[in-house]
Amino acid sequence: MQPFRVHSGLVAPLDRANVDTDAIIPKQFLKSIKRSGFGPNLFDAWRYLDHGEPGIDNAKRPLNPDFVLNEPRYRGASILLARRNFGCGSSREHAPWALADYGFRAIIAPSYADIFHNNCYKNGLLPIVLGESEVARLFDATLAFPGFTLTIDLERQTVVSKDGSMAFGFEVEPFRKKCLLEGLDDIGLTLRHADEIRTFEARRLAEQPWLA
């Protein structure tokens, strides 16, 4: 996994609550058996004026000029600013895959749905939680100042604007932080404890043989 340490980038605001994973990546793109290539279909139904299907050349499709990510000022954004309960709904990891493939490295929102939040960490995408009022201030600043960028420092757990006028701390679980900072592979880490798993399993299956 790609490590996450310090990241500075352009911020794009998605001003809607309860953005679900169906909206992040619609179901027709879930038929793929690959992990990559979802970026062009991120927010497909909002981003394009026509209906997308796998295999279509997305470069030829009409863009929806009213969708925020299509505004030239947000081109190249790598930090997504969102509202509460971002990523609710389906467990599809295609959602963080699409966000990461598009170029996002971090999301800032007041809250996330649990599974989505978890899936982000597995893909080097940092889901930062800030308070409602802090997020509201960031929305205001992003809209007011074209080219508004933020610097995220995972080690220090801070989000800071370029001129330093806005600085917020955020929480992250120590274990997740460590995995993200070092780009550690969860499975490799867990397999270091293979003996413990085996012992646990043997005891469990002996006590409850119907679980086998």
Place this chain on the structure above:
Amino acid sequence: MRRTLYDKLFDSHVVRTEADGTALLYVDRHLVHEVTSPQAFEGLKLAGRRPWRAGSIVATADHNTPTQDWAHGIRDPISRTQVETLDANIRQYGAKAYFPFLDKRQGIVHVIGPETGATLPGMTVVCGDSHTSTHGAFGALAWGIGTSEVEHVLATQCLLAKRAKTMLVRVEGRLGPGVTAKDLVLAVIGRIGTAGGTGHAIEFGGAAIRALSMEGRMTVCNMAIEAGARAGLVAPDDTTFDYVRGRPFAPVGAQWDRAIALWRTLASDEGATYDATHVFDAAEIMPQVTWGTSPEMVVPVDGRVPDPDRERDATRRDGIAKALEYMGLVPNTRITDIAIDKVFIGSCTNSRIEDLRAAAAVARGRRVASNVKLAMVVPGSGSVKAQAEVEGLDLVFLAAGFEWREPGCSMCLAMNDDRLEPGERCASTSNRNFEGRQGAGGRTHLVSPAMAAAAAIAGRFVDVRRLS
């Protein structure tokens, strides 16, 4: 210490704990379907690993499979590739059970787990699917995971997890006639909101929950995820044991007796405390209909579509306005004045035999209204379908003008050919009314099976209790 059911289930699966409380949890049952598993098997392969315990895997193809013309196979080549990829992976690595496309017992993963006895009380059950919460109805700790975690379970038989907060939703009293588990859970979501359960495992308790059948409890736990919860739970009791007894993978003989003794300990201790508690009176719950694009946007059938101008919170007001625009609805419209184009009875929320019986009871001797273009019934599994046919429910539906289809997820998420066209309005027994969920531009109203059947007959939403 007095422990909740959630704590007991969590504690009994902890292999080890990190310094910050992150636990390595052992997984008893791993349910697998075609959409969220190919990348996981590929990762496993690339790393030169094998499944830790293939005997924990129960797999089926459900999301992509067609619900008619099975003789023609899967026509969409991309869908077919995905289903064939699952076939190949299971062939290579093995499983406890596999119900492939065309198998007599193929069906929705959350229907076949319980009906085969692959889901048992006290288990941890995971699946690359958010509605894995369904299995919590058995007193199993069941939750949905992403594809990286599917690979993690395949490779290690474990998952990393933080202990969730606990919430008790206590529903006292009795549901009135014509009011179902679906109405109950929609009313709960309407009150606590789609993020109300975030970070929590919700235990459902109280007399109204105890009185529910296993089918009803599964409907409730299924939609716990729509309340944002990580898991839904109901403590197992005699209703649970009566359901499980005799199923293909359930223990038998002396093991059954031992299992029952253990399962009886799976209840929250008297006086155990929860991080949050919500109490409902079942008698106050009416049949529910969603009007918007989130399951929390729900009102009783005698209600009206809300008016955004009356909402003070700006984000909410905006949300209501956007939803009404998408849904093509005018503020203050009576729910019973909303006409529908299609009806879908199915999904892992409401496609079990009891759901089909409830819908058939309404459809019997009546006709689908002429303005309804399509009313379809999609059983949750081959076994449900066979049972319904034994009972003659298929004939009731067909006589009323419904279509009787092959099992699968179908128009719950419209990955196959079953879908809404842009602008079409549907009464659906599924669990999500998100934009485009049932087809791009489609408009979904979530209801119970009886309410869906009643809507099909009337051509608009009606209170099933008043259907003459």
